[in-house]
Amino acid sequence: MIRVLVVDDEALVRTGLRMILQPADDIEVVGEAGDGGEAITAVAAHRPDVVLMDVRMPGMDGLTALRELRRSPGGPRVIMLTTFDLDDYVHTALRNGASGFLLKDTSPRDLTNAVRTVAEGSAMLTPKVTQRLIDTFAGLEPDGAAEARQRLSVLTGREDEVVRAVARGLSNAEIGRALIMSEGTVKAHVSRALAKLNLSNRVQMALLVRDAGKK
Template sequence: MIRVLVADDEELVRSGLRLILEAAGDIAVIAEARDGAEAVSAAARLRPEVVLMDVRMPGTDGLTAAARLLAAPSPPKVVMLTTFDLDEYVHEALRLGAVGFLLKDTPPRELAAAVRTVAAGQAMLAPSVTRRLLASYAGRAPSRAESARRRLAALTDREEDVIRALARGLSNAEIGRELRLTEATVKAHVSRVLAKLGLANRVQAAILVHDAELG
């Protein structure tokens, strides 16, 4: 079972998330928190694998709480939840080390899949968030693009195909269908690309591709 903590100041939202996640069968919501301070305290005590954290909460907000959680030894995977698709939240959450950023209207099946994805060590962004995040790099300096292209030059042609598809927000299964590869092969390529480029997750890989003006 994937152990999850849900933090949101609205009881109805917390209850809805619990129902959705526990209906998946392989996810257990081990605690709920009404604000960031409660989330930090509960996470330290219960050691969840994944924390779903609302961005806007009274008192200690989600970003402040995420910073405290992610600064601790062996931190949980933190996924930020919000009603508002705003760039400043995305950038700050990723800078802090969050591995996911989802909108609260994410369909139930996708929400459960996102928890599984981050629990397995991969990043997960809502498609609309990915598009806005990458679009914000449109004004990058030429030197940044040149540096990114030099880093990507270390990849094989197939690895470059994979990272370009990844940068478009495709899942491993979707990349496999597009490139006529098995999902296991795609997963191996992604892991190799991240290791070769010294990247922590898929989001950083996507940003690098767009820095290089290849996506």
């Protein structure tokens, strides 16, 4: 059972998210919070696997709460809820370990599937949304290209191929078909690359590739 905490300052939004997720037989909404401070307390009390958290909230916002949650080893995976076109903080959240993003108009089916995939540690979002985020915020730190290339130099040739495919928004299955390897082998390469690069998730990996100027 995937345990989910819903965090948004609007009670109506929290209720809507709960109504979407609760019918799934493998997901349980274990709690709600109205701001980042309440979210940190609720995480300690309910131990969720996944937190759905709004970016903009009064009091402690979602980015601050994300940073606090990521400091604790073994903490939940965090999906940020965003309007996308209005949020200027997506890049910071990706750097700070957000497992992905959902637009607030995401369909119920995609919302439920995103929670499942994040809980599994796989792809965070649909490739289209992930790619759009990466393309929008890539290049904000051009001076870091040399450093990014140096970090990526620790990868083996096969790991580098897999990491570049991740940056293109491909799923494990799609990478396996493209590189002629099993999905399990792809997952193993991704896990080893994340450990070598000291990254938390695939979105951070994709951003690093873009910073390095690789495709």
